[in-house]
Amino acid sequence: MVHGGAWAIPDEMVEAHVRGVRNALAAGWNILSKGGSSLDAVEETVVVMENDDTFDAGRGSFLNREGKVQLDALIMDGATLRTGGVGCVEHIANPVRAARKILSESPHVYFVGEGAERFAAQHGIPLCKNEDLILPREVERLSQFQARSSEQGHNDLFAPTISHDTVGAVALDRNGNIAAATSTGGTLNKAPGRLGDSSLIGCGCYADNQSAAASTTGWGEPIMKLVLAKWAADRVASGSIPEWVAAEAINYLKDRVNGHGGMILLDAQGRFGIAHNTPRMAWAFKASSQEDSGIAR
Ligand code: ASP
Numbered sequence: 001m002v003h004g005g006a007w008a009i010p011d012e013m014v015e016a017h018v019r020g021v022r023n024a025l026a027a028g029w030n031i032l033s034k035g036g037s038s039l040d041a042v043e044e045t046v047v048v049m050e051n052d053d054t055f056d057a058g059r060g061s062f063l064n065r066e067g068k069v070q071l072d073a074l075i076m077d078g079a080t081l082r083t084g085g086v087g088c089v090e091h092i093a094n095p096v097r098a099a100r101k102i103l104s105e106s107p108h109v110y111f112v113g114e115g116a117e118r119f120a121a122q123h124g125i126p127l128c129k130n131e132d133l134i135l136p137r138e139v140e141r142l143s144q145f146q147a148r149s150s151e152q153g154h155n156d157l158f159a160p161t162i163s164h165d166t167v168g169a170v171a172l173d174r175n176g177n178i179a180a181a182t183s184t185g186g187t188l189n190k191a192p193g194r195l196g197d198s199s200l201i202g203c204g205c206y207a208d209n210q211s212a213a214a215s216t217t218g219w220g221e222p223i224m225k226l227v228l229a230k231w232a233a234d235r236v237a238s239g240s241i242p243e244w245v246a247a248e249a250i251n252y253l254k255d256r257v258n259g260h261g262g263m264i265l266l267d268a269q270g271r272f273g274i275a276h277n278t279p280r281m282a283w284a285f286k287a288s289s290q291e292d293s294g295i296a297r
Pocket of ligand 1: 005006056163164165166184185186187195196197198204216217218219220221
């Protein structure tokens, strides 16, 4: 299962979003159908979306207040609970690859900034210039946003109409193992060093074979406060079905902290849920017996 952000995706951007999540899904399915692991599947799925300019992940991400791309990503293996995360990296086009290296090759779970980049480079991940990740479209978006907020004296950064194009994937493989990954450029005009929910374990991403795999998107601060991915996984572990839990989690987000966003949730039996309280969320899923994608649920 894949998501490509939850917000009011404008009509003219729907096609690119649906195409993007379907392409990503195909990459993950290709691995799973050959007997590959859920961990490999979520990594490759997220890489496809990081490489797609449509989404707020990898190249083409939103810019922070200083006009830089700062990326966060997390990947987690539900079989072993091994996890890798990176935060605030500025010179890695595919942060989920760096996160995967941390999961596989480090005793640590999370690296930030320059240390994360050094670890990645030492483990064969190419570094790039920050400018290589910046699109003129995003320079324009930031300058318009900053002009508008200085005129109005406030900003509407957290309105559900503001783009939340974070990407994520959850997968179940033939061995019954689940995994999850989430990758983001974060929110537009964020302060340098700001981390959202996406790469924080249990907030924007979580996976445990004994509960569920989850990836979230939306306004990160409220999601973090509720540790929402783990909240949902725990409910699945207590016997609720993922379809209900995903919807319940998004209601809880709204009711408790007035948050907005979306979630994909999958357990080791293949039961799943997709929910959002934004006007739209790009999603896609495939199983041996069924396949679907869309922008609303
Ligand atoms: N959750 C992300 C963040 O707050 C944004 C998004 O989902 O697009 O960094």
